[in-house]
Structures are given as C-alpha cells and as structure tokens.
Amino acid sequence: MDPDLQRHCGIEDPLQWRLVCGAGSPLETPIHPSLVEGFALPLLARLLHGVESGGRPAVAINGPVGVGKSSLARVLQVLAARLGLRLGVASIDDFYLPWQARLDALAGNPFGVSRVPPGSHDIGLLEESLRRWRGGGAWVRPRFDKSLRGGQGDRAGVDRIACDAVVVEGWLMGCRPLGLEADTAVVQAERLAPGLAPAELAWLPHWDRQLEGYQGAWSAFGELWVLRPTDWSLPRRWRFQAEARQRRALTAGQRRGRLDAGAQQSAMGGGGAWLEPRALEALVRSSLASLPPALYQDPLLEQSLPVPTRAVAWLDSRRRCVACRAPLLGRDQASEASSSSLIG
Template sequence: MPPTSATDAWDSWLEQAGDLGPVHPSLLRLLALPMLRRLQDSLHSGTATRRPLLALNGPVGAGKTSLGRALERLAALGGLRLAVVSIDDLYLPAPQRHARLAGNPFGVSRVPPGSHDLPLLMEELALWRAGGTLRLPRFDKTLAGGEGGRSGWREESAEALVIEGWLMGCRALGPEALGERLQSGAGLEDLNEPELRWLPRWDRHLAAYAELWGACDGLWLLRPARWGLPRRWRFQAEARQRRAGGGWLNGSQLDNLVRATLHSLPPELYQDPLVEPTRSGIALERGVILDRRRRAHPLGVQLSSLASGSSAIG
C-alpha cells in the first residue's frame, strides 16, 4: 500500500520510478515533486473549477524536455493524468513563420516571440478545459535541415497540463517603457545595432502572449545561475546528440538559435522580472536556480543577487 499522505506518496513514487533520464535528483526534489503535489491538490481540493494549467519557464538547454518526461512518468505512477507540452510544438507552419521572421537579425526561422500559433493554442485549451481531449500539434525540429516542421498531432485525455518554454510568462514592456530602456541602454549592452532595431517588434509580438499567461494558473521557473550557461548547455546537448548518431545543427546555426533566445528578449528586461511578483504576467509559485551542472538550488537563496543580474552559484 502506498503511503497515505500526499508528500510521502510522491516521495514513494520517485523511489519506485527508476531511471528518469538526465534530470538531477535535486531538480526532482525541489521542483518536480512540488509541482505534482500542487497539481494533485488543485484537482482534489473540492473547490477546483477548471483543469489546472501551469507554465514552466526555462532557458534553452536547461533540460525542460527531460524534466517533462520525468514529470509525466511520475504522474502516471501516482495516478495523475498529466501532459507536459512545449510551446515549441505550437510553432506556426513554415510559410507563416518565414513571412513573420523575414530579415530578422538572427537569421532564424523560429524561436523569437511571434513564432507561435497562439489562436490555435487558445482554441484547443478552451476545448480541453471544457472537458474535451487535449489535442495539439507536434513539431519536429529535425525536419527541413533543422528549420523544423509540424509532424502530426498529439491527442490524450489529460486532467492537468504543463506548458514549458523559454519565454513562458515573459511580459511585454510596451512602447514607452521599452523606449526608455533603449535610450538608457541598461541591460542591452550585448545587443548589436540590428538586434536593437528589432527589439520593439519582438516586444509587440510578446504582447499577444498575455492571453495565454492569463489562462495559466501559476509560473514555475528554471533560472540559470548565469546567462552564459544556456549556450554551453545547448552546445553540450548537440554534441551528445551527434555522438548518438543524431544532431542536425551546425555551430553557426546553434549560436544563432541561442542568441535569438537571449537577444530577442534580453534577460534583464524580460526574464529577471519573473522573480518579482508584481512584474510578471503570471504569479510565480516556485522556482530554482540551476548551476553549471544543472543542479537545482532554492530560488529564494539568490533573490538579492538576481536583482542585480548576478549570481554566486557557478
């Protein structure tokens, strides 16, 4: 018989789960199990009015895909019908993406705000929350020489949902506030002139995501100790894929992809405010800091240093 308390039960399922892939145990303890408890409590509180939906924000290379697989496996052991999907699966079809991103300073055909089919996502979320089957497209990043493309649909009877992505919860600044930041240059030192010119466009596109943030019940955060780590993590992941016979992006393509995540929404302007409850599009419920080995540390320990854009963890 599994333990009766929720906390003991999920600890027990974690012990029974076996190999959960390249997810550090600290991340499972500090974020995965609390997230599963939160979802289970929402479903069984007796006051739930809709199926719970959480947003998971984490930079490229942070291990969001692996964490999602671990969450789904643990949830199944605990009898929770959970789906974890990536915002990347909602990329627009190639013709629309190419038109929207034509001439962008990163030379990418996906990634920045505006790449996603938000009307489709909101329509499917409404149907799911009304009691229907969760039905969302799948996106295969290996297609079209690494540009990617839709590859079928995912359908399942989930009772809880987590959407993960690098821009989840990021809030548009608006023309006036962004204009002030562009004038001061604070937080924009690493952007080149073309990237600075495109920043107002990315901010306008980001404003359209507010409806999605409003549909989410809470934000969960994977925060890198330093913003130089996502590039390192992504290149390491590509190297592992190549050794395994996969991998589809060359060094220049990888660099452009990572740069697009860090320079279309500069972290100091869009990511760092996520730890400040009054400045995020979704209420932050829990977060962790990932060191260079992607070990998790409690977010609160570093709040003061995060405010200045630095961290003692390496």
C-alpha cells in the same frame, strides 16, 4: 525543499511524498535529483491537489534553452503516472506557426532564424486548445518536429491527449511586454543588457510588440514555475553540450549497429538533419537577445500578473538545483495552504 513552498503545495512530510511518488525508483529520462526534490515533487503536489479539488490545472514552466525543460517534463509525466495522474506536456515549440507563416513573421530578423523569437508562434491556437480542453475534452495540440526542413522544423501532425492536468514549457512563458518605444528600448538595453548589436537593439520594440499577443494565452495558466541559470552564460553552453551528447550517442549506436530507425530519430531529437554550429548559435542568440533576460526574465522573479510565479529554481553549471524558492508566498499563505494538505 523550500519549507514555504513545501507547505503551500500541501506536503507535510517530504519523505512520505517522495515515497508516494516513487521518486527513488529509476526514471526513464534522468534529471539531477536536486531538481526532482526541490522542483518536480512540489509541482506534482500542486497539480494533484488541483485535480482532486475538481479542477483541470494548467501550469507553465519558464526556462532558457538547454536548461532541460523537455527532460523535466518527461520526468513529471513518469512520476505523475505513478500517482495515477494523467499529465499532458508540451513545449511552446509545438505551437510554432506553419513553415511559410513563420518565414513571413520573422522576415528580415537580425538573427537570420526561422523560429524562436516572439511572433513565431500560433498563440491563438494555444489559447483555443486549452479552452477546449478545459471544457472537458481531450487536449488537441500540434506536434512540432525540429528535424524537418533541414533542421528548421515544421508541424508533423496533431496529438489528442486524454489528461487531467497540463504542463507547457518554453523559454518565454509568462514574459510580459514593457511597452517599449524605440529610444527607450535602446537606452534600457544598453544599460541592462550590454553587448547587443545595433540591429538587435533596433528590433527590440518589434519583439516587445509581438509579446503583447501572448498575454491572453499566459492568463490561461494558473501558475508559472521558473528555471533560472545562476549565470546567463550557461544556456549557450548547455545547448551545445546537449547537441554534442546527442551526436556522440547516435554515432556510437550506429557503430555498434544497435540503433533502429526509431532509436536514431530519438537520438537526433526527432530524426533528421542536424543544425550546423552557426545555425545553432543563431537560435541560442535569438532567445537571449530578442527578450534580454535583464528586461524580461528578471521580472518573473517577482511578477504576479498575468500568471503568478509560484517557484523559482536556480541551476548551476551542472544543472543542479542549488535553491528553489516561492517568491510570492508569505507566512499567511503558506499556513492557509497547509490546512488542506495532500500528504499527512
């Protein structure tokens, strides 16, 4: 655990905090212990401190496809419950536009996808749901089922969540528009993100303009926590590995006759049609080429507005946390935070 991040989160004794959280007990959705130690436990301390200070903290988690954001969110919920903290979690995917509106918003895009790029989300609904929740009520949000419409996904109801704190994860959380003009976008992308097809380059100004509409929602979050691969070739591998694991688990369960309908749905990530490899490839590509990491993800390592980046965790090919740092913390900030420690 990074000492500056540890002190800023109010953790004086990491071992004691680990014991308080019960992090050594079995987790329902395991992630690598290094990610629990370096990332999840400090984040939980921040959330608990915010609640105990009388607030309703909302935190955004940014990470590429396949990095394990959903698994991390579920682990956070399990550990939070052990602390008596009611934590509501969601993905930015839950705020996708309804089916027809999504098709209209993404018509003609160079990836041939019906979701993922900026502009495919009902970002006003996210803002409104957080505003109402901060007003004291339950968190009311849509639920997105990726298995519907042949694997293209659609809304599948509404959840009402009684919670003290909120975490929303997504691959574009916190990303800022650059105000790109067409020629500037092409020049910058060709220099910093080589390998984009001509059609992908031509669409960059469009995605940049769409990202402008997300900034009001980003400002509703107090902090941004970032999961970053050590190599940007890893997200594609991770996503395809996850798909393969789910397929194997479902097939093995079916052969043994041990999966009921609910378990089959869980194994299939919601229960429905699989995406064909070409469609899955397009989804992964659309996340990496609509907002090229060199232009949009790298600035998150130092960015302070509209939401401050509190911690950045670097994950290796096995999704182990090899480092987690607090980029915006100086010694004075860390010292000030330690004076109101949560764990003594």
